Amino acid sequence: MYALVDCNNFFVSCERVFRPDLDGKPVVVLSNNDGCVVSRSNEAKAMGIAMGVPFYKVKGYVDEGQLVAFSSNYALYGDLSNRVMSLLADAVPEIEIYSIDEAFLHLDGIPLEKIPGFCRELVQKIGRWVGVPVSIGVAPTKTLAKISSHFAKKYKGYKGVCLMDTDEKRLKALKLTPIDDVWGIGRRLAPKMLAKNVRTALDFVQRPKEWVAANFNVNGIRTWEELRGKACLEAEMEDRRKSISTSRSFADMLDDEKELILRVSDFAAMCAHKLRSEGSAAYDVTVFLLTNRFRNDLAQYFPSVTVRLEVAASSTQEIVGAALKAFRTIYRPGYRYKKAGVTVSGIVPADEVQGVIFGFDEDLRRKQDRLSKVIDDVNAAAEASGCASGNSLLRLATQRPGHYADGIRSEFRSPLYSTSIDEIIKVR
DNA sequence: TCTGGGGTCCTAGGACCC
């Protein structure tokens, strides 16, 4: 059996850990730049606030005092996520962390009759020790465990744990699950299903396999098998990410080349830092620019280009250098840019990088890597001591001066309750 | 006025090879 552990309204719940006065009240958390609603308390959902709605459409409620909004605080959510995940990892032999707020547990070895008690204890432990409410769905496949967790979340009677251990329960749950709530059926497939008169998960599993194969690709067939109780999504135990991105929308549109160079340099430096922090190096550096797609009255331009390095790199100088080279080939004056980003891919372990290319300067590479390590160490020490936060005390001259969050709206940011030493002292 | 960010996988078509 698989258990899917899912944190309820995760970002909102994280904010409430330090603001218990907000329990039972309508609360939302906003995306970067205070753009969209990305997490809602049950009370906010009940007000009709949709997932992903642009914030300006509901800001009126905040002004009237009917709704509390928070800018996103990823340092806080990341920290609480780590705490939840480590409790889970201690409880079972195998865990797959699926996202910041979800994990699959493999329950092999736990007798079926003990699973409900085991899961309820986990729910209570996480509630007591971290303060975040979680729901657990248990079923023979991951897709069914997802559905099971929806029931655990939706109906109070389950007390946070729903077990789907018989065919009877499975079919009943499938009947109550609209097809677009199924994991793997998204924005495009759902209308296609409805057009073919498949309205619920039960309608889908009742179709013959040949019908599924004729109408959908292998993912459709996998979803169908999973819903019928045959597990076909294996553990993806990849320990190394295949790509790393850093991108932001700007509070205002930018057209100045020099200003964009500062931003692209920052994004590239952040990618390089993330690469080093997991002991990786990358061959490919992609830069993209986007104009404002919501402004039909303005000229649109969405260029993207990838530069391939001869030898995988992770130093700030090399990644930023490649990103600026890429930027220069796509930047066109006369457009107003709303967003830019850098992605590094072709990721390999840093210690397997070899300088076998003719003309590759291994001595220079060693110096660059040593300099990057010094930059990381100094910046980490600066941040820990509170004299520079959120960004690098040490940075390249092509990066922006000041805080990296400058020029990005975050009007409703909560304090760094759990990761800033000053805040931790206050809370205690 | 104001509309996020970070990932993965699959597939079709083209380039290239023998």
Place this chain on the structure above:
DNA sequence: TCTGGGGTCCTAGGACCC
């Protein structure tokens, strides 16, 4: 006049997820 068959790799675009 008549012009094969089979394979791999890469890429862009599309789909999905949170």
